[in-house]
Amino acid sequence: MDNKKITIDDIARDLGISKTTVSRAISGKGRIGTATREKVLSYISEKNYRPSAIAKGLAQSKTYNLAFAMPSDSKFIDLPFFQRCMWGICAEGSKADYDVLLCIVDENDISGLKRLADNHKVDGVILGRTYENGLAEKYLFSEGIPFVTIGTSAAADAVQIDNDHVEACRELTGRLLDEGLRRLAVIGGRTEHIVNKSRLTGFTKAHTERGLKTDNAIMYMGSSDKDSVEKALAKVLEQNVDCIVCTDDSVCNTVINRLLSLKLEIPKDMRVASFYNSTTLENFRPTITSLEFDAVGAGMLSCSTLLNLIDGVNVSKKTLLGYNILMRDSTRK
Amino acid sequence: MDNKKITIDDIARDLGISKTTVSRAISGKGRIGTATREKVLSYISEKNYRPSAIAKGLAQSKTYNLAFAMPSDSKFIDLPFFQRCMWGICAEGSKADYDVLLCIVDENDISGLKRLADNHKVDGVILGRTYENGLAEKYLFSEGIPFVTIGTSAAADAVQIDNDHVEACRELTGRLLDEGLRRLAVIGGRTEHIVNKSRLTGFTKAHTERGLKTDNAIMYMGSSDKDSVEKALAKVLEQNVDCIVCTDDSVCNTVINRLLSLKLEIPKDMRVASFYNSTTLENFRPTITSLEFDAVGAGMLSCSTLLNLIDGVNVSKKTLLGYNILMRDSTRK
DNA sequence: CTGAAAGCGCTTACAG
DNA sequence: CTGAAAGCGCTTACAG
Numbered sequence: 001m002d003n004k005k006i007t008i009d010d011i012a013r014d015l016g017i018s019k020t021t022v023s024r025a026i027s028g029k030g031r032i033g034t035a036t037r038e039k040v041l042s043y044i045s046e047k048n049y050r051p052s053a054i055a056k057g058l059a060q061s062k063t064y065n066l067a068f069a070m071p072s073d074s075k076f077i078d079l080p081f082f083q084r085c086m087w088g089i090c091a092e093g094s095k096a097d098y099d100v101l102l103c104i105v106d107e108n109d110i111s112g113l114k115r116l117a118d119n120h121k122v123d124g125v126i127l128g129r130t131y132e133n134g135l136a137e138k139y140l141f142s143e144g145i146p147f148v149t150i151g152t153s154a155a156a157d158a159v160q161i162d163n164d165h166v167e168a169c170r171e172l173t174g175r176l177l178d179e180g181l182r183r184l185a186v187i188g189g190r191t192e193h194i195v196n197k198s199r200l201t202g203f204t205k206a207h208t209e210r211g212l213k214t215d216n217a218i219m220y221m222g223s224s225d226k227d228s229v230e231k232a233l234a235k236v237l238e239q240n241v242d243c244i245v246c247t248d249d250s251v252c253n254t255v256i257n258r259l260l261s262l263k264l265e266i267p268k269d270m271r272v273a274s275f276y277n278s279t280t281l282e283n284f285r286p287t288i289t290s291l292e293f294d295a296v297g298a299g300m301l302s303c304s305t306l307l308n309l310i311d312g313v314n315v316s317k318k319t320l321l322g323y324n325i326l327m328r329d330s331t332r333k
Numbered sequence: 334m335d336n337k338k339i340t341i342d343d344i345a346r347d348l349g350i351s352k353t354t355v356s357r358a359i360s361g362k363g364r365i366g367t368a369t370r371e372k373v374l375s376y377i378s379e380k381n382y383r384p385s386a387i388a389k390g391l392a393q394s395k396t397y398n399l400a401f402a403m404p405s406d407s408k409f410i411d412l413p414f415f416q417r418c419m420w421g422i423c424a425e426g427s428k429a430d431y432d433v434l435l436c437i438v439d440e441n442d443i444s445g446l447k448r449l450a451d452n453h454k455v456d457g458v459i460l461g462r463t464y465e466n467g468l469a470e471k472y473l474f475s476e477g478i479p480f481v482t483i484g485t486s487a488a489a490d491a492v493q494i495d496n497d498h499v500e501a502c503r504e505l506t507g508r509l510l511d512e513g514l515r516r517l518a519v520i521g522g523r524t525e526h527i528v529n530k531s532r533l534t535g536f537t538k539a540h541t542e543r544g545l546k547t548d549n550a551i552m553y554m555g556s557s558d559k560d561s562v563e564k565a566l567a568k569v570l571e572q573n574v575d576c577i578v579c580t581d582d583s584v585c586n587t588v589i590n591r592l593l594s595l596k597l598e599i600p601k602d603m604r605v606a607s608f609y610n611s612t613t614l615e616n617f618r619p620t621i622t623s624l625e626f627d628a629v630g631a632g633m634l635s636c637s638t639l640l641n642l643i644d645g646v647n648v649s650k651k652t653l654l655g656y657n658i659l660m661r662d663s664t665r666k
Numbered sequence: 667c668t669g670a671a672a673g674c675g676c677t678t679a680c681a682g
Numbered sequence: 683c684t685g686a687a688a689g690c691g692c693t694t695a696c697a698g
Binding site: 005050052054068078086090094100102112119120226253261278279 | 338383384385386387388390391396398401407408409410411412413415416417419420423424427430432433434435436437445448449451452453454559583586587590591593594611612613616617618619629
Binding site: 350351352353354357363364365366369388390391392393394453 | 684692
């Protein structure tokens with residue numbers, strides 16, 4: 001339609017008032033006559049005028065942008081968790097007229113995040129995953145850029161939103177033990193990912209509380225890809241094991257399919273549980289015992305927290321989110 | 334470290350030159366003495382100065398931002414395809430110093446996209462999925478905003494990047510038919526998603542070419558959720574069918590698990606193929622016959638194409654990308 | 667209640 | 683090769 005972008009100057013001229021007044025009518029800040037405001041408002045809605053967020057930002061030294069840092073392995077692995085977080089962040093951010101800029105980060109490579117931050121393109125950052133080495137956190141602190149982590153951070157003073165993985169894993173493991181499953185194997189991802197460390201902590205805790213010991217011979221962390229998971233599974237199957245606990249749905253998926261191809265029936269021949277749910281597991285028969293978290297909610301909360309942080313509102317350093325335990329057929333004794 | 338953000342003015346003052354000169358040293362545009370340039374460059378690298386992309390953008394009437402519109406069902410369903418596209422877009426965009434802003438869109442709700450565009454926050458848009466009604470395309474055309482679609486668009490004059498779904502599905506279906514599988518059922522998603530329409534077209538084409546007829550009694554499109562897929566499957570199983578073709582991995586996943594829980598073996602009792610691959614299907618045993626596309630590549634190409642479009646470079650209206658056919662155990666006769 | 671003016675941090679003709 | 687000045691499209695003290 002109208003190709004020319006109309007500016008605040010055009011409006012001021014057309015209406016015979018100053019752009020100060022136009023600005024006030026739009027922002028609602030400062031005193032302004034009702035009649036004048038109405039006039040401006042009806043004019044802009046008629047002309048379909050929308051102020052430039054960029055210009056507004058420059059004038060206010062803000063960007064109205066957030067960065068969401070996604071782990072780079074989303075290139076290869078399906079990680080619906082982060083997609084859902086993103087969803088929550090976008091939804092929550094847009095309420096405050098904030099938009100979200102994407103970047104890909106890695107345990108050892110935060111160049112994507114740096115670009116965004118160094119170019120002054122964001123007011124704050126949400127870290128989608130936390131690592132043992134806390135590279136991103138160090139950088140953001142040194143630059144004085146507000147940020148929130150989804151997941152427990154290695155940087156103690158970082159503002160963190162986390163699903164309570166320790167508690168959740170402790171409780172699920174406890175339930176399995178209490179149902180009489182004694183020899184629990186665990187196959188899981190790299191403990192450089194803090195979330196995996198927490199899961200392991202919960203797993204161990206449940207044993208300790210019951211005066212039981214975990215057995216390192218049936219615990220295989222650091223299995224990030226399919227091959228290493230299958231190798232770990234082979235080792236596990238050589239031993240006396242009641243149930244295999246997988247730290248996430250991806251590992252669990254590999255384990256299940258491998259068991260099936262070995263003609264092992266679940267739960268008759270082997271029991272399986274997962275510390276993270278997914279639609280894939282959800283479709284599976286028998287149904288898989290697992291933990292359920294609210295990724296969208298975590299995204300929303302991380303966003304609203306970050307916005308508070310940016311605005312200088314006081315926020316709590318660490319918030320733990322709830323979980324559901326889904327006891328299902330795959331762990332039936 | 335240094336909390337105060339340093340600006341081009343500070344540099345000019347410190348170095349006793351004009352900011353015009355500083356700007357030229359940084360951008361590389363315009364004539365400038367080697368000595369002067371060196372002086373500026375070494376100063377900014379020492380002080381770790383990075384110009385504000387926002388201010389630069391305002392001055393040039395550009396944003397150096399792209400929008401990537403993701404389908405809203407990513408809230409519920411795992412859609413690794415879009416995550417991978419995103420990956421490609423980010424990687425490609427950053428080469429040209431472009432960043433990507435996210436928005437969630439729907440078949441009937443493009444308000445998220447509108448916010449971004451109306452606020453003048455992006456130079457162009459990449460549409461992650463195309464719909465029959467072409468709502469987003471109409472809006473973008475009317476606003477004169479450059480855009481590229483991933484997937485065939487209902488708007489004929491839109492610039493489109495697509496995996497060649499018609500050809501891919503035609504070829505895979507043909508192979509199944511040529512191997513002697515005659516009664517092919519199809520269970521698939523809503524044809525309001527153009528990609529599903531294309532898949533169906535390829536499926537039908539393969540039959541026609543061989544003088545065969547498809548049978549509507551074993552074709553169930555419009556099965557978007559698990560329930561409807563399972564219902565469709567029940568109907569299919571009542572009939573004489575050699576193989577079930579699923580339009581995507583999510584449908585296929587549901588079908589497989591349902592078959593297993595009915596104690597039907599693949600491929601002995603029923604054969605299965607999928608028109609879209611995924612890591613979930615990849616893990617499955619028996620291995621699943623399917624199509625394989627390069628989502629990261631599609632993302633990269635859509636981005637470079639959009640950047641050309643923005644720069645006024647000539648681009649081809651429609652680009653079709655290749656595919657791989659993975660003939661595997663799940664369709665063995 | 668309203669406006670003139672300076673400013674946000676850059677770029678870019680234009681002139682020298 | 684270099685600089686003064688205007689401009690990108692807004693906001694915000696300050697004054698009236």
